[in-house]
Amino acid sequence: MKLSLALVAFFLPLIRAQVPHWGPCPEPAVQPAFTLKQFMGRWFEIAKLPAEFEKGRCIETNFTLKADNSIRVVSSEILKGELRKIEGIGVIEDLKNPAKLGISYSYVLPYSPYWILATDYVNSALVYSCTDVLRLFHVDFAWILSRTRTLPEAAIDKAREVFANNNIDVTRMIASRQQGCEKTL
Numbered sequence: 001m002k003l004s005l006a007l008v009a010f011f012l013p014l015i016r017a018q019v020p021h022w023g024p025c026p027e028p029a030v031q032p033a034f035t036l037k038q039f040m041g042r043w044f045e046i047a048k049l050p051a052e053f054e055k056g057r058c059i060e061t062n063f064t065l066k067a068d069n070s071i072r073v074v075s076s077e078i079l080k081g082e083l084r085k086i087e088g089i090g091v092i093e094d095l096k097n098p099a100k101l102g103i104s105y106s107y108v109l110p111y112s113p114y115w116i117l118a119t120d121y122v123n124s125a126l127v128y129s130c131t132d133v134l135r136l137f138h139v140d141f142a143w144i145l146s147r148t149r150t151l152p153e154a155a156i157d158k159a160r161e162v163f164a165n166n167n168i169d170v171t172r173m174i175a176s177r178q179q180g181c182e183k184t185l
């Protein structure tokens, strides 16, 4: 009982960010034969779930493979005219499932799932993160990433379809702002 309360308190900020979905996390298919090395480098955020209207723009992440096979993850955004960066660590959590990464932005936080559902490495990537809460409901995040700041509308539609086909509700997914970003270069 006490543990349940502690867990609910822990997840409350996450839960408040969006409408939780009933039931456990979906189990989407991930990118077959995922090659971590090809995934490294710079990715721009094209669309995300849930909507975070108040957050920054020009969001991008730079992944670099480290000597110990962990991943240096540097995410940046422009918020209120200022470039902000956060650094995290990524790992392949299960070598049998290399497309299922975990990322942590702090030593005190556990790794959050960061699953690459699909990518061609050179154009776009579909990323999904879901956390079960007491197996009663789940909270999730989804991103469409691109190697460039824009993706053709058809590619975005296709990406949303892949999420939907995996029982991931992306009806509330919104486009990320990638305009006026030259100052970050």
Ligand SMILES: *[C@@H]1O[C@H](CO)[C@@H](O)[C@H](O)[C@H]1NC(C)=O
Pocket (backbone or CB within 6 Å): 042, 062, 063, 064
């Ligand atoms: C990505 O990170 C690597 C390693 O830290 C760095 O050499 C490279 O310049 C970075 N690229 C961008 C676009 O920030």
